[in-house]
Amino acid sequence: MSVSSRVSDAVDRATDEVVRLSRAIHAEPETAYQEHRAAARVSGLLAAQGFVVESGVGGLDTAFTARFGDGPLTVGLCAEYDALPGIGHACGHNIIAAASVGAALALREVAAALGITVLVIGTPAEEQGGGKIQLLRAGVFDEVSMAMLVHPAPDDVSAPRPLALLDLxxxxxxxxxxxxxxxxxxxxxxxxxxxxxxxxxxxxxxxxxxxxxxxxxxxxxxxxxxxxxxxxxxxxxxxxxxxxxxxxxxxxxxxxxxxxxxxxxxxxxxxEPAYAELAHDPFLVSAYRAVAADLGRHLAPVEVERTMPTGSTDMGNVSRVVPSLHPSIAIDAGGAVNHQPEFAAACVGPSADRAVVHGALALARTAVAAATDDETRQRLIDHGSSRVTGPSTVEI
Incomplete structure (x- = not known):
C-alpha cells in the first residue's frame, strides 16, 4: 500500500475520534491561557495513541508537545484551542486542534517509512497574548523543520496574508x-x-x-x-x-x-508582544493547493488570494523562523465571518466536521509531499540545523 493510501486510511479510521474532539472543545470554550480542558483533551487523545506528551512546555500551563517517531525531518502541527470572550469558538480553533490531531494520527502510520518526527504543539492564547511567541522564545520550536495548521474561514485560501499586529x-x-x-x-x-x-x-x-x-x-x-x-x-x-x-x-x-x-x-x-505578518513556504503552499483541489475544495485563484482581507496571528512569528503553512479551509457559515456569533455556531455541524477531516488529510499529505521531495526535505532539515531567529516583536 502506498504512503498516500496509508495516510488516507488512517484519517478515515480517526474521523469519529477527531470530530468528537472538535465538538467537545467547541462545547466548552476557554479563553487565552485558561484552556485547561481543551489542552487535556487534545494531549490525552494523543497520549492514548502512543505519542509521548510533555505538558506545561515553555512555562505555559496550557501548552504541551506530543511526539511520535525519531526521523530527522520534524513536522510541527500546531493545535490552537482558545476561544473568544463572550462568543466562544467564533474563530473555529476547535477545528484547528482537531485537524492537527487528525494529521498527526495519519502521519504516525508512516513516520518510520518517511523518516520523520511528528510533533504536535499545543499553542494557547492565539486570540490574545501570543502563546506561540512565548513558546518560540522558550525554544519549543527549535527542532521543528516545518510548521503547519489549517484555519476555518468563509473561503478556501491556500496562502492568506495575515497582518502584523500590536496590542496597546x-x-x-x-x-x-x-x-x-x-x-x-x-x-x-x-x-x-x-x-x-x-x-x-x-x-x-x-x-x-x-x-x-x-x-x-x-x-x-x-x-x-x-x-x-x-x-x-x-x-x-x-x-x-x-x-x-x-x-x-x-x-x-x-x-x-x-x-x-x-x-x-x-x-x-x-x-503585548507584536504578531508578525505571515510568510508562507512556497513549496508547502503549492503542495497544499494540489491536495485541497484533489479533495474537491474550491480555492480562490492565487491572484485573488493576494487581495483578500484577513486578520492577524502569532503563527506569523513562527513563520519568520520556521518554514510554515497556514491555509484557510472553508465552512458553510451562511455568510458569517470569523468573530461573529453566527460563525461560532457554524463551527460545529456537517460542514465543520468535513473541514476537520479534509484539513487533517490535506496537512498530512502536504507533509508527505515535503518529506518525499528530496530537495525540499533537505532544505527543511538544513534550515532547522542552521536557523537564525529573526525579530519577533515590535518593542515599545
Whole structure:
C-alpha cells in the first residue's frame, strides 16, 4: 500500500475520534491561557495513541508537545484551542486542534517509512497574548523543520496574508473632583481618552495603505458626578509588515501623548508582544493547493488570494523562523465571518466536521509531499540545523 493510501486510511479510521474532539472543545470554550480542558483533551487523545506528551512546555500551563517517531525531518502541527470572550469558538480553533490531531494520527502510520518526527504543539492564547511567541522564545520550536495548521474561514485560501499586529493598552490618570461643585479642581482623564480617540480617528486619513487601528474603551470613569481620574482603552494596530507597524505605533503613541499634554493628565502604555505578518513556504503552499483541489475544495485563484482581507496571528512569528503553512479551509457559515456569533455556531455541524477531516488529510499529505521531495526535505532539515531567529516583536 502506498504512503498516500496509508495516510488516507488512517484519517478515515480517526474521523469519529477527531470530530468528537472538535465538538467537545467547541462545547466548552476557554479563553487565552485558561484552556485547561481543551489542552487535556487534545494531549490525552494523543497520549492514548502512543505519542509521548510533555505538558506545561515553555512555562505555559496550557501548552504541551506530543511526539511520535525519531526521523530527522520534524513536522510541527500546531493545535490552537482558545476561544473568544463572550462568543466562544467564533474563530473555529476547535477545528484547528482537531485537524492537527487528525494529521498527526495519519502521519504516525508512516513516520518510520518517511523518516520523520511528528510533533504536535499545543499553542494557547492565539486570540490574545501570543502563546506561540512565548513558546518560540522558550525554544519549543527549535527542532521543528516545518510548521503547519489549517484555519476555518468563509473561503478556501491556500496562502492568506495575515497582518502584523500590536496590542496597546493605554491608561490616563487625572484627579477627581465634584463635577458641579468644583469641576475646576479636577483633571479629567475621560477628556484625555476622548482627545486620543479623536486624534487617532482624524489620523486615519493619513495612515499608510494597509494600516488599521481599532480600539475599545475599557474604563470610562465611574459616575457622572465625579470628574473621572482613571480611564483606559485597548487598541489593536495592524499593518502589512512589522516595519509599517512600527511607524503606525509611533503615530498612535503620539496621539496618546498629545492627549495627556492637552488635558494635564499623565498616561502609561502597555504593549503585548507584536504578531508578525505571515510568510508562507512556497513549496508547502503549492503542495497544499494540489491536495485541497484533489479533495474537491474550491480555492480562490492565487491572484485573488493576494487581495483578500484577513486578520492577524502569532503563527506569523513562527513563520519568520520556521518554514510554515497556514491555509484557510472553508465552512458553510451562511455568510458569517470569523468573530461573529453566527460563525461560532457554524463551527460545529456537517460542514465543520468535513473541514476537520479534509484539513487533517490535506496537512498530512502536504507533509508527505515535503518529506518525499528530496530537495525540499533537505532544505527543511538544513534550515532547522542552521536557523537564525529573526525579530519577533515590535518593542515599545
Amino acid at each position: 493598552a493605554v491608561r490616563f490618570t487625572g484627579r477627581e473632583s465634584h463635577s458641579a461643585l468644583a469641576p475646576h479642581l479636577g483633571i479629567n482623564a475621560a477628556d484625555a481618552l476622548t482627545v486620543a480617540e479623536v486624534a487617532i480617528g482624524l489620523g486615519r486619513q493619513h495612515f499608510e495603505p494597509g494600516q488599521l487601528a481599532h480600539g475599545i474603551v475599557t474604563n470610562g470613569g465611574t459616575v457622572p458626578n465625579v470628574v473621572p481620574a482613571d480611564t483606559g482603552a485597548q487598541y489593536n494596530l495592524r499593518a502589512p509588515d512589522m516595519e509599517s507597524l512600527g511607524r503606525l505605533r509611533d503615530r498612535v503613541l503620539a496621539c496618546f501623548e498629545g492627549a495627556a499634554v492637552a488635558t494635564g493628565t499623565t498616561h502609561e502604555v502597555v504593549a
